[in-house]
Amino acid sequence: MTKLDSLQGIVAKSSERPLLSILLFRIGAADNARAFLRHWLRFVPDGRAPPPVDAPELYFLFSWDGVSKLLAGHPTLKIDVGRDQLEGYFTNSDLAPDNPARAPDLGFVGDSAPQGWWEGKFLSAEIELALYCCFADDPQQGATLAEMRQSAAASGLQELTLPSFPQHALSGARPPDGVLHFGFRDGVTQPKIDWEDKKMPGEVDRRQFVIGYPSEAYPVKPLKPGPWLDFARDGCFAGLTWLYQDVARFNRFLRDNATTVAAAGVGGDAQEWLAAKLMGRWRDGSPLARYPTIPPAAPDLDDAFGYADDPRGEKCPLAAHIRVANLRDQGLSFGNQVRFPDGPPRLQRRGFSYGSRLDGVDDDGGRRGLVGVFLFARINEQFHTVLRWMQATDFSDAFRAIPNGLRSQDSVVGNRDKRNANSQAFIPLSGGRDIEFRLQNFVRFQGVKTFFVPSLKTLGVLAGQWS
Amino acid sequence: MTHGLNLTLPIKQDAATQAALQELKDKFPTIQSTIGAALAKFHRVHFARVCVVDNKYIQVITEYEGAHDEYIEFFRRELTPIFEKIFALADVPADVVQDPDKFRDYSVSRQIRSLGTAEDGAVDFAGKPSGWLFSAYNYKTVEDIQAALAKA
Numbered sequence: 199m200t201k202l203d204s205l206q207g208i209v210a211k212s213s214e215r216p217l218l219s220i221l222l223f224r225i226g227a228a229d230n231a232r233a234f235l236r237h238w239l240r241f242v243p244d245g246r247a248p249p250p251v252d253a254p255e256l257y258f259l260f261s262w263d264g265v266s267k268l269l270a271g272h273p274t275l276k277i278d279v280g281r282d283q284l285e286g287y288f289t290n291s292d293l294a295p296d297n298p299a300r301a302p303d304l305g306f307v308g309d310s311a312p313q314g315w316w317e318g319k320f321l322s323a324e325i326e327l328a329l330y331c332c333f334a335d336d337p338q339q340g341a342t343l344a345e346m347r348q349s350a351a352a353s354g355l356q357e358l359t360l361p362s363f364p365q366h367a368l369s370g371a372r373p374p375d376g377v378l379h380f381g382f383r384d385g386v387t388q389p390k391i392d393w394e395d396k397k398m399p400g401e402v403d404r405r406q407f408v409i410g411y412p413s414e415a416y417p418v419k420p421l422k423p424g425p426w427l428d429f430a431r432d433g434c435f436a437g438l439t440w441l442y443q444d445v446a447r448f449n450r451f452l453r454d455n456a457t458t459v460a461a462a463g464v465g466g467d468a469q470e471w472l473a474a475k476l477m478g479r480w481r482d483g484s485p486l487a488r489y490p491t492i493p494p495a496a497p498d499l500d501d502a503f504g505y506a507d508d509p510r511g512e513k514c515p516l517a518a519h520i521r522v523a524n525l526r527d528q529g530l531s532f533g534n535q536v537r538f539p540d541g542p543p544r545l546q547r548r549g550f551s552y553g554s555r556l557d558g559v560d561d562d563g564g565r566r567g568l569v570g571v572f573l574f575a576r577i578n579e580q581f582h583t584v585l586r587w588m589q590a591t592d593f594s595d596a597f598r599a600i601p602n603g604l605r606s607q608d609s610v611v612g613n614r615d616k617r618n619a620n621s622q623a624f625i626p627l628s629g630g631r632d633i634e635f636r637l638q639n640f641v642r643f644q645g646v647k648t649f650f651v652p653s654l655k656t657l658g659v660l661a662g663q664w665s
Numbered sequence: 666m667t668h669g670l671n672l673t674l675p676i677k678q679d680a681a682t683q684a685a686l687q688e689l690k691d692k693f694p695t696i697q698s699t700i701g702a703a704l705a706k707f708h709r710v711h712f713a714r715v716c717v718v719d720n721k722y723i724q725v726i727t728e729y730e731g732a733h734d735e736y737i738e739f740f741r742r743e744l745t746p747i748f749e750k751i752f753a754l755a756d757v758p759a760d761v762v763q764d765p766d767k768f769r770d771y772s773v774s775r776q777i778r779s780l781g782t783a784e785d786g787a788v789d790f791a792g793k794p795s796g797w798l799f800s801a802y803n804y805k806t807v808e809d810i811q812a813a814l815a816k817a
Contacts, residue, residue, distance in 0.1 A: 531708070532708070534735075578734055586734075
């Protein structure tokens with residue numbers, strides 16, 4: 199069983215604070231950086247206790263280089279051993295998302311290529327520490343960021359700033375109505391985690407979300423008992439994914455293809471129908487799996503639905519975003535059944551939206567999108583796999599049912615510049631008819647980095663509490 | 666893109682290892698059925714074979730497609746006992762097959778690049794151009810070929 203009070207709170211649940219910022223740093227002298235951590239540790243809630251109302255919530259995320267710097271000289275946690283014991287996709291830069299050997303399969307080509315990430319100001323490899331900060335209001339955000347920056351500078355931390363944000367750091371909010379830039383209500387689905395190993399139906403094994411309990415189905419590293427397993431236990435990994443959403447292009451796509459939809463006789467609002475077929479939900483969050491033709495009168499956010507009765511995608515197209523990102527009861531291909539004997543990979547989401555809303559089809563040149571923060575226990579088998587599946591839908595034999603289906607892509611997130619990608623959206627209709635559209639790039643990756651999110655105990659170790 | 670796997674391991678020359686090698690050869694009709702059954706369901710491998718060269722090297726040779734990062738883990742999980750037998754013939758620590766990272770790193774380290782340069786843009790695990798691999802059917806995938814055959 200995992201004790202929630204051993205976790206950084208963000209691993210157990212989303213913060214309810216409306217404003218969020220992520221500060222990125224390079225670490226200078228280890229002693230000073232440890233002192234910085236010790237100073238700010240008191241603002242890190244655990245996974246069970248409610249955070250103090252009048253204070254910010256802070257969470258600490260580290261790259262392997264950051265971990266290595268902070269553990270330099272540790273009596274038992276030897277860096278060369280840790281590099282071998284922790285997952286290679288964390289410790290080996292050749293396996294990082296921005297490595298040229300990995301990036302194309304993950305969709306990081308063309309305008310999403312790593313060369314353009316982080317506004318060209320720094321490289322992913324330079325980020326060694328990230329502070330995920332949650333605030334109650336603007337004054338708290340402003341005051342805390344100023345104080346943290348002063349404290350960081352005095353501790354030899356070099357902030358890696360992003361000038362396009364008013365706060366000069368990834369910053370945004372969770373909209374009160376949950377509606378993100380493409381106009382859809384988000385945050386409807388989060389995996390229900392079986393923290394106590396009760397094996398209840400519908401719950402996801404905790405080994406998908408915390409390190410330290412390896413099993414045959416989940417060979418989460420470290421595999422062997424020892425100091426590094428103790429170090430990693432009750433931690434997880436976080437995939438920071440900064441996305442630009444091209445709202446004007448998305449809206450133009452809906453407008454330009456509405457005539458085709460109307461001609462097919464689907465009825466209702468053609469643009470709304472097409473938008474729902476790309477996402478897999480209506481704008482209000484109701485799933486197409488339950489409401490394939492028109493949305494319900496009131497939003498239906500009951501998450502207990504599947505696709506078993508919809509093998510061809512007549513209700514919810516196979517490549518709709520939510521069906522690719524979480525295929526539910528749709529079968530995996532044999533190779534993936536072997537890799538995931540306990541069910542498909544899942545991710546927890548802790549992201550937020552940034553930038554002003556845009557309506558209509560004319561771009562205003564503003565920066566807007568999503569700062570995704572995904573949590574998981576295995577980098578390659580969860581985070582990278584879901585990214586790859588969005589770029590090539592060969593993970594399920596169901597895609598054989600549509601033309602060139604194994605090379606399809608996520609209708610919203612797919613990068614059409616990927617080599618050999620099938621950029622056609624295939625939307626089956628009843629009676630064996632279908633409509634096809636040539637998809638476009640609706641999002642651009644602007645920075646991706648994987649971090650370790652240590653347990654509270656290990657956070658103390660990284661802060662120099664070694665005795 | 667079609668990839669060529671030319672996994673080549675040096676076989677230890679002591680008597681016990683050579684006896685284990687002989688046992689592997691003797692039992693291979695059964696082993697090949699196990700491998701073949703897995704590959705038939707995988708739909709990513711065109712051809713596969715295991716070769717022994719003068720009892721000094723053992724090779725696992727396949728032509729396959731798909732993301733290296735996913736293909737390797739499938740094989741580690743699905744054919745664990747067989748890779749344990751093969752790796753035991755070389756001087757490979759016993760835990761390599763149990764550890765996804767070690768299995769990947771070892772397999773990559775023992776891949777022999779073919780001469781020349783791939784003509785379909787295939788790259789190796791490090792992202793470098795793969796060696797030459799001739800295709801008589803323009804690098805069609807297993808799925809493409811099977812679908813075409815089903816229609817024929």
